[in-house]
Amino acid sequence: MPILALRLLVVLLSFGFVPAFAAQTLQRGNGPEPLPREQATSVLERGNGPEPSTLDAHRCPEVACGNILRDLYEGLVAEDAAGRLIPGTAERWGVSDGGRTWTFHLRPDLRWSNGESLDARQIVASFRRAFAPVTAAPFAVHFGAIENVEAVQAGKLSSERIGVSAPDARTVVFRLVRSADLPRLLLLPVGYPVYLPALAKFGAQHTRPGNLVGNGAYRLREWTPQANLLLERNEYFREPPPIANVRYQVTEDAASELQRFAAGDLQLTETVPPQPLKNLRARFGEQLRIGPYLGSMWIGLNLAQPPLRDNLALRQALSLAIDRDKLTRYITGLGETPAWTIVPPGVADYAPVAVRAAALTQAQREALARRLYARAGYSNQQPVEIELRYNTSTPLRRLNLAVAAMWRDVLGARVRLRNEEWKVFVGNRKQRVITQAFRGGWIADIDDARNFLANFESASATNWSGVDDPAFNALLRAADAAPTLAQRNQSLREAEARLLNLQALIPIYYYTSKHLLRPEVTGFASNPLDHHPSRFLRWRSPPR
Amino acid sequence: MKRFALRALEALVTLWLLATLCFFLLRAAPGGPFDAEKAAPPEVQAALAAQYRLDQSLPAQYGQWLGDVLHGDLGPSFQYPDYTVNELIAASAPVSLFNGGCALLLSLLVGVPLGVFAALKTGRWFDHALMFLAGLGLAMPKFVVAPLLILLFAVTLHWLPAGGWDGGWRSAVLPIIALSLPNLAYCARLTRASLLEVWQADYLRAARGRGLSEMRLLFAHALKPGLLPVVAWLSPALINVVSGSAVVEQVFGIPGIGRYFVQGALNRDYTLVLGVVLVIGAAIVLINTVIDALRGALDPRLSDTP
Numbered sequence: 001m002p003i004l005a006l007r008l009l010v011v012l013l014s015f016g017f018v019p020a021f022a023a024q025t026l027q028r029g030n031g032p033e034p035l036p037r038e039q040a041t042s043v044l045e046r047g048n049g050p051e052p053s054t055l056d057a058h059r060c061p062e063v064a065c066g067n068i069l070r071d072l073y074e075g076l077v078a079e080d081a082a083g084r085l086i087p088g089t090a091e092r093w094g095v096s097d098g099g100r101t102w103t104f105h106l107r108p109d110l111r112w113s114n115g116e117s118l119d120a121r122q123i124v125a126s127f128r129r130a131f132a133p134v135t136a137a138p139f140a141v142h143f144g145a146i147e148n149v150e151a152v153q154a155g156k157l158s159s160e161r162i163g164v165s166a167p168d169a170r171t172v173v174f175r176l177v178r179s180a181d182l183p184r185l186l187l188l189p190v191g192y193p194v195y196l197p198a199l200a201k202f203g204a205q206h207t208r209p210g211n212l213v214g215n216g217a218y219r220l221r222e223w224t225p226q227a228n229l230l231l232e233r234n235e236y237f238r239e240p241p242p243i244a245n246v247r248y249q250v251t252e253d254a255a256s257e258l259q260r261f262a263a264g265d266l267q268l269t270e271t272v273p274p275q276p277l278k279n280l281r282a283r284f285g286e287q288l289r290i291g292p293y294l295g296s297m298w299i300g301l302n303l304a305q306p307p308l309r310d311n312l313a314l315r316q317a318l319s320l321a322i323d324r325d326k327l328t329r330y331i332t333g334l335g336e337t338p339a340w341t342i343v344p345p346g347v348a349d350y351a352p353v354a355v356r357a358a359a360l361t362q363a364q365r366e367a368l369a370r371r372l373y374a375r376a377g378y379s380n381q382q383p384v385e386i387e388l389r390y391n392t393s394t395p396l397r398r399l400n401l402a403v404a405a406m407w408r409d410v411l412g413a414r415v416r417l418r419n420e421e422w423k424v425f426v427g428n429r430k431q432r433v434i435t436q437a438f439r440g441g442w443i444a445d446i447d448d449a450r451n452f453l454a455n456f457e458s459a460s461a462t463n464w465s466g467v468d469d470p471a472f473n474a475l476l477r478a479a480d481a482a483p484t485l486a487q488r489n490q491s492l493r494e495a496e497a498r499l500l501n502l503q504a505l506i507p508i509y510y511y512t513s514k515h516l517l518r519p520e521v522t523g524f525a526s527n528p529l530d531h532h533p534s535r536f537l538r539w540r541s542p543p544r
Numbered sequence: 545m546k547r548f549a550l551r552a553l554e555a556l557v558t559l560w561l562l563a564t565l566c567f568f569l570l571r572a573a574p575g576g577p578f579d580a581e582k583a584a585p586p587e588v589q590a591a592l593a594a595q596y597r598l599d600q601s602l603p604a605q606y607g608q609w610l611g612d613v614l615h616g617d618l619g620p621s622f623q624y625p626d627y628t629v630n631e632l633i634a635a636s637a638p639v640s641l642f643n644g645g646c647a648l649l650l651s652l653l654v655g656v657p658l659g660v661f662a663a664l665k666t667g668r669w670f671d672h673a674l675m676f677l678a679g680l681g682l683a684m685p686k687f688v689v690a691p692l693l694i695l696l697f698a699v700t701l702h703w704l705p706a707g708g709w710d711g712g713w714r715s716a717v718l719p720i721i722a723l724s725l726p727n728l729a730y731c732a733r734l735t736r737a738s739l740l741e742v743w744q745a746d747y748l749r750a751a752r753g754r755g756l757s758e759m760r761l762l763f764a765h766a767l768k769p770g771l772l773p774v775v776a777w778l779s780p781a782l783i784n785v786v787s788g789s790a791v792v793e794q795v796f797g798i799p800g801i802g803r804y805f806v807q808g809a810l811n812r813d814y815t816l817v818l819g820v821v822l823v824i825g826a827a828i829v830l831i832n833t834v835i836d837a838l839r840g841a842l843d844p845r846l847s848d849t850p
Contacts, residue, residue, distance in 0.1 A: 054626050061580065133591045141585050154587045207626045225627060225635055226799035227709040249708055249797065256707050256795050259691065263698040263706035423575025423812055430583065445582075461583035 043230070044243045044521065044534060047251035047260070047269040051226050055207035057192040058130040061138040063530075066189055067270075068248050071231055071534045072113075072214035073192035076104045076123070076172065077183045081536035083447070083527025085183055089118070089193070089215065090172070098483045099179040106170040111236040112195055113212075113219040120166035126193040128159040139190040139445060145180035145480070178480035179488055184348070184446050187531075217241045217535035226250055231534070242523075242538035261516045268521060268532075272514040274395045277333050287516050290335040291526025292346050294447060295511030298339070299388070299403065300440030303504055304432050304466035307384055314376035314384060315503035318437070320369035321410035322403055323362050328509050331402050332395070335514070339507035342442075343449045343496055346528045350449045350489050353497045366410050373411045380412045387416045390439035391425040399508075400439070429464045440464060440505055447528055449492045450479060456499055465504040472498050555829040562825045563613070563818060567606055570814050577622035577812040596622060609818070618819035623811040629819035633801060637823065639709070640793075640800035643716060644785035647723035648778070655728040656774065659735025660762070663770075666740060674732065681729030690722040690795040707797040719796045723785050734777055739770040772842055779828075779835040787824045 052065035057073055060066055078088035090104035110118040130137050131146075133155050144150045147163025163175035174182060185191065195213035198206040205211060212220045218231035218241065231246045249266060251257035254273035260266045262283075272280060272288070280288050299322075301308045301315050308315055324338030340355040357365055378384045388404055390396045397419065404415035420428065429438055444451050455462040458473055472495055479491035499505075513530040523537040578584065578592050593599040597608060612619055618629035662671045697718060698706035709715050742748065743766060751765055789802035801820060808817035 051624070053623055056626065059625065061582070133587050134595070136584065136588045136591045136595070138582065138584055138588070140588070153585065204620070204626055224709065224799055225624065225632060226803060227797065250799075251707075251797060252803075253794050253797075255691070256694070256797065259694045259699055260706040260708065260797075263694070263702065265698070265706050265708060421575075422810065423573075423579050426579050426581060427575050430579075461585070462581075 042243065042539070043245040043247050044268070044537060045247050045249060045266045046534070047257045047266050047271075048229075048248040049250075049270040050252045051250045052229070052248075055212060055220070055223075056204075057189045057194050058126075058135050058137045058140075060189040063270075067532075068229060068231070069189045069192060069216075070531060071216055071218040071246060072212065072220060073189070073216045074237075075186045075191040075193070076106075077186050079187055079527075079529075079531055079533070081523055081525040081527070081532070083525075083529055083531060085187075088186075089123070093183065095182075100176045102174040102176070102182045104172045104174075106172065107238070108170070109238075110215065113214050113216075113234045113236055114195075115236055116213075118193065118215055119169040120172045121169065122196070123172055123193045124164050124166045125196055127164045127191075128162060129194060129196060129199070130190050131162050132159040137190045139188045142185055142188065142445065142451070143190070145176045145178050145182070145185075147175040147177050179482050179485075180480075181348075181446075181448055181485065181488075184448055187529075188446060217533070218246060221245075239535070241535035243534060246534045258516070261518075264518075266516075267518040268524070268537075269516040272334065272516060274332070274334065277335060280334075284516055287518065289513075289515045289517050289524065289526060291513045291530075292337075292344070292528060293511040293513040293530050294344055294346060294444035294528045295442065296339055296342055296344050296452065297336075297439075297441040297508045297511060298342065299506040299508060300429070300435075300438045300465050301504055301506065302432055302435045302438070302464075302466055303468075303502075305434075305436060307386060308436060311376050312503060313372045314378065315506075317369040317372035317376060317411060318386075318407060318413075319503060319506040320357060320365040320372065322406050322506060322508065324508060325362065326406075327399065327402055331399050332509060335512040336509040337512075339510045340500075341496065341507055342499065342505065343452045343492075344444075344510040347444075347449050348447045348528075349485055351493065353493055353500065355500060369410055373413075378411070378413075383412045383414050385414045385416070387418055387436045389418045389420065389425065389428070389435055389437070391422045392419045396439060403508075430461070432464065432466045435464070437506075438464065441511075443511065444529060449489065449496065450476070453492060453495050453499065456504060467499065467502065467504045469498065469502060472502075551833060555826075555833075558829060559822060559825050563610075563822055564606070566818055566821045567609065567814075568602075570812070570817060571602060573812065575812055577814060579812070596620070609815075613822065618822070619815035621813055621816045623807070623813040623816065629815050632804065632816065633819055633823055636799055636801040636804060639798060640786045640789060640802060643719055643723060643792075643798065643800065644782060644789060646716065646720045647785050648727060648782055650720060650724040651727035651731045651781070652774075654724075655731025656735050656771070658728075659732040660739060660767070660770075662732065662736040663739035663743065664758075664762070666736075671736075675736070678729035678733045681725050682733075684725070686722055686726070686791045687795065689725055690718075690792055693718045693722055694795070707795070709796075709798050715796075715798075719789075719792050719798055722792050722796075723789055727781050727785060730781075731774060731777070734773055735771070738773045739766060742766050742770040745769075768842060772839065775835065775838055775842060779831045782831055783824070783828050786827070787820075 048067055049064045052068055053062060054060055054065055055068065055072070057069050060069055074088045076088050076090040076093070078086050080086045089106055089110055091107045093102060093104040095102050106120055112118050129135055131140050131143065131149050131152050133153055140149070140153060148157055148161045151157040152159050152162050165173050167173060176182070193215060198211055198213050202211045209220045209223055214234070217234055217237045219234045220229065221232045222230040227250055229248045233240055233244050251260065251270055254271050257266065257269050258273055261269050303309055328336045328338050340358040341353050343350060343352065345352050388400050390400050400417055404417055407413040407415050429435055442452050442455060453476060454460060456465065456467045456472065457463060457476060458468045475491050475495035475498065479488045479495065482488035482491055513526060517524050520540045521537055522540045524532060578589060590599070597605055609619065618633070620628050621632055624632065658674055662674045665671050694706045697704045704717050705715050748761060748765060751761055787802055787805065789800055790806045792798070793800040793803045804816055804820045807813070808820060
């Protein structure tokens with residue numbers, strides 16, 4: 001027996017149990033020194049959703065990296081806790097030349113997190129790198145208003161030719177070819193200054209702890225892929241943030257994140273899993289923070305394929321038959337609000353479009369839907385057969401089941417539900433060949449109505465409905481050419497109204513932001529883009 | 545030496561076939577690594593394709609990838625461009641091996657004695673209770689067990705963290721228990737069944753007839769052949785706890801290799817999936833070799849030495 005036990009032990013050891021343990025110990029031994037005790041207890045633990053795909057500010061495509069980069073970097077403009085524009089590295093800015101020239105004046109004594117001084121020339125060089133095609137910056141597409149950026153992106157000009165220059169060490173000038181709300185655009189991570197010497201020296205590894213040089217309130221101390229990232233105060237930032245250390249925890253599973261919050265391991269969650277609002281309120285009370293969020297969920301309608309092609313009455317009937325109030329009250333249930341427009345309320349300087357159907361009762365809408373359905377050429381004897389496609393997800397399944405039931409009950413339509421794995425769904429939706437009705441929606445990249453509407457331009461890669469309306473395109477161009485913000489938004493409103501009249505989509509609800517926040521953390525405020533820089537958070541009282 | 549060389553060659557051919565099959569199957573799956581809801585403009589897509597050699601023909605991509613692999617380079621990750629696949633696997637494999645090794649050790653240390661005891665008390669209440677619990681342990685999926693453990697030990701009792709990974713023992717306890725429970729149950733059932741079979745063997749009857757005590761019979765004569773199936777099971781069990789731990793890793797937020805299987809496939813991260821498949825494949829080959837050697841040592845009839 002002892003021999004047998006010994007053999008078993010040898011097998012287990014040979015499997016790597018001990019080497020693995022040793023490797024882990026070594027890994028920890030080679031890492032940075034652990035935080036001093038008093039600092040370790042003052043770490044803000046934030047849930048952050050999935051693993052950030054990159055910390056290269058110019059290449060960041062999603063929310064997870066955006067949250068962290070907002071702490072590590074500061075652009076020319078920044079946003080406060082409530083999402084309002086505030087000076088960033090630029091202390092002031094102005095627009096001239098009929099909206100075509102923006103001049104940003106930098107603060108004095110700007111420094112990188114390694115102590116070196118940061119000047120306008122470095123910022124311009126960072127923009128050149130951001131817009132070079134080889135960088136493949138996902139958000140660069142929004143900067144087409146800057147002179148030559150589109151040509152540079154297309155590889156027709158060198159990145160030196162972009163319309164961004166530094167006449168002196170403290171001034172950055174942008175030359176635009178059309179009007180744009182540039183300060184809001186500059187909030188995107190692609191607008192952050194990347195420290196090019198680190199990029200030249202370390203390549204893709206310039207984002208590692210020790211290599212990453214930023215200019216934000218925090219700097220990167222540790223990064224354990226798929227686990228967490230620890231940030232510490234950047235001593236060279238002008239205003240030391242109240243919370244010394246922030247740990248972004250990878251919380252891929254929202255239900256697990258909730259449990260970690262309930263156990264006291266997290267002080268702020270990235271989201272809240274779908275659960276009845278009443279239960280969440282009863283369990284977490286004031287810790288549950290729900291606020292409006294610039295995102296719209298809609299059902300897209302493929303205008304390029306039958307039965308929805310050339311049948312406006314059918315598209316209108318399908319829209320009116322959906323009881324959005326029931327969907328948001330009983331199906332989604334986390335504070336979402338019924339939607340009748342594409343651009344959600346709360347977009348800066350943009351007045352929502354008035355939709356007549358929104359003022360009707362649901363009974364009136366359904367009566368109207370039946371009349372339109374008949375006018376479209378369908379009846380109980382000859383019902384429309386339609387496919388509703390969505391990506392595999394339990395909440396979406398519930399939602400689409402409810403929509404299908406409403407179409408069947410109100411109109412007598414025969415609805416076939418089809419769910420697909422995400423990449424397959426994205427591909428099919430983009431091709432517009434086999435889709436009919438499908439899950440659509442948009443979360444704003446920037447606080448701008450154009451960000452939603454540009455998806456329906458004829459040439460847009462995200463024009464999943466296949467809208468091809470010259471008048472709509474012309475209105476977007478008119479908005480681009482408008483000399484004032486008011487005129488720009490007026491053109492955008494007209495464009496949205498036109499799109500809604502085309503009924504290329506069925507707005508369902510506006511998203512909400514959802515977080516759980518421990519009472520010991522203050523300074524948190526809901527805001528339209530759901531951005532919460534850690535530097536505005538603070539402890540209510542000394543942490544436990 | 546010749547036998548060893550032959551086995552090594554066999555293993556290399558197996559791994560090459562596995563990698564080749566995976567390479568082409570992955571490319572045949574619909575959707576690509578850069579297909580996203582917010583589609584990038586064509587120029588950006590072209591830059592990305594060139595950067596990751598996706599603009600080349602499939603045989604050319606395969607040839608270059610295989611050449612890199614032969615030099616020990618598994619390539620850059622498509623989804624996590626800040627890291628190479630080598631780095632991601634080097635960081636995650638020790639975590640999975642540690643958790644998986646501990647879970648398996650726990651399964652053996654608890655499962656074998658319980659199985660032996662149940663075999664000795666066959667037909668009695670302890671045996672029935674144990675087998676019922678073992679059935680339950682096998683039937684309950686990990687995505688149910690893991691949240692229950694969190695609810696009890698983290699949320700209610702506050703003894704252990706509800707998730708996350710700091711490399712310390714506290715963050716490893718619950719994942720190890722969640723990983724080990726089904727294996728422990730299976731190990732107990734397997735030990736019991738195997739021992740009961742051995743218990744009826746003629747040589748044991750003869751030994752019993754010679755007046756040997758039950759304990760002597762068990763430890764000197766029955767346990768060694770009775771544990772043979774358990775040893776054979778170790779190989780798939782270890783592979784399962786290391787590579788099949790995606791659910792537990794996701795629920796507890798553990799940076800292990802199992803998650804890369806799922807995430808890599810969903811993100812069409814070709815290089816990451818291929819790298820993980822190769823590493824796990826190599827581990828399977830290695831483990832099987834060790835287990836074969838061990839079984840040969842336990843029962844010389846099972847040895848493949850002529």
